[in-house]
Amino acid sequence: xxxxALFIATLFAFFATSCKKEVYKTEFExxxxxxxxxxxxxxxxxxxxxxxxxWIDDSTRITITNGKVTNRDYYKFDYEPSQNGTLRPxxxxxxxxxxTTANLxxxxxxxxAYTMDQVYDRAKNYWLPVDSKKYNIxxxxxxxxxxxxxxxxxxxxxxxxxxxxxxxITKL
Numbered sequence: 001x002x003x004x005a006l007f008i009a010t011l012f013a014f015f016a017t018s019c020k021k022e023v024y025k026t027e028f029e030x031x032x033x034x035x036x037x038x039x040x041x042x043x044x045x046x047x048x049x050x051x052x053x054x055w056i057d058d059s060t061r062i063t064i065t066n067g068k069v070t071n072r073d074y075y076k077f078d079y080e081p082s083q084n085g086t087l088r089p090x091x092x093x094x095x096x097x098x099x100t101t102a103n104l105x106x107x108x109x110x111x112x113a114y115t116m117d118q119v120y121d122r123a124k125n126y127w128l129p130v131d132s133k134k135y136n137i138x139x140x141x142x143x144x145x146x147x148x149x150x151x152x153x154x155x156x157x158x159x160x161x162x163x164x165x166x167x168x169i170t171k172l
Contacts, residue, residue: 027139028128032120034145039116042171050111053151053165057091060110065172067115072099074110111164116146119164123150127163143169 039046044067050060056076063071076095097107104113114122127150128137135152142148143166151163 027141028124031141031145031147034141035116035120035147038144038146038169038171045172046116046169047172048116048169049167051165051167052111053149053161053163054159058110059167062111062113063172064115067117068101069104069113069115070101072104072107072110072113073097074107076109114164116169119147119150119166123147123163127151138163 045065047061047063050062052058057078058074058076061071061073061075062069063073074095074097075093077091078094080090080092095109097109099106099113123139128139130137130152134154136155137152138149138161140147140149146166146169147164148166149163151161151165153159153161153163
């Protein structure tokens with residue numbers, strides 16, 4: 001009886017894990033196809049923006065022209081304090097910079113200068129294939145079917161997301 005229960009539990013765990021991975025695989029493949037269609041319609045020239053998936057209010061804007069990263073812009077924001085110490089909705093830029101092909105990667109802030117092909121490759125080979133028992137996995141396609149969130153974080157650590165949050169993607 002114990003062997004049967006153990007076998008059933010093991011079988012259930014295997015299928016539960018396999019099904020979850022199959023869902024990600026199916027969603028990933030559909031998103032990859034959507035991305036390929038978008039990329040072709042944009043002549044592989046586009047711009048996308050990312051945001052840190054934590055409490056930092058920032059934005060990294062990456063421009064790709066003919067399949068090559070040509071610019072990376074970064075903005076970090078804060079809010080003007082009011083007289084009584086509360087936050088006003090008035091957002092101010094506290095740090096900004098722009099990189100071009102001549103100095104790509106010269107700043108430590110912001111998201112890495114990846115093309116979307118590199119984002120998809122990293123998603124497939126690094127961010128998604130992790131142990132779902134140890135990691136919370138996030139995969140969303142809210143950019144008209146193109147990746148918006150992908151990554152993972154240890155279940156035991158809050159605010160330790162390793163991945164990307166893409167807020168927008170448009171053709172150049």
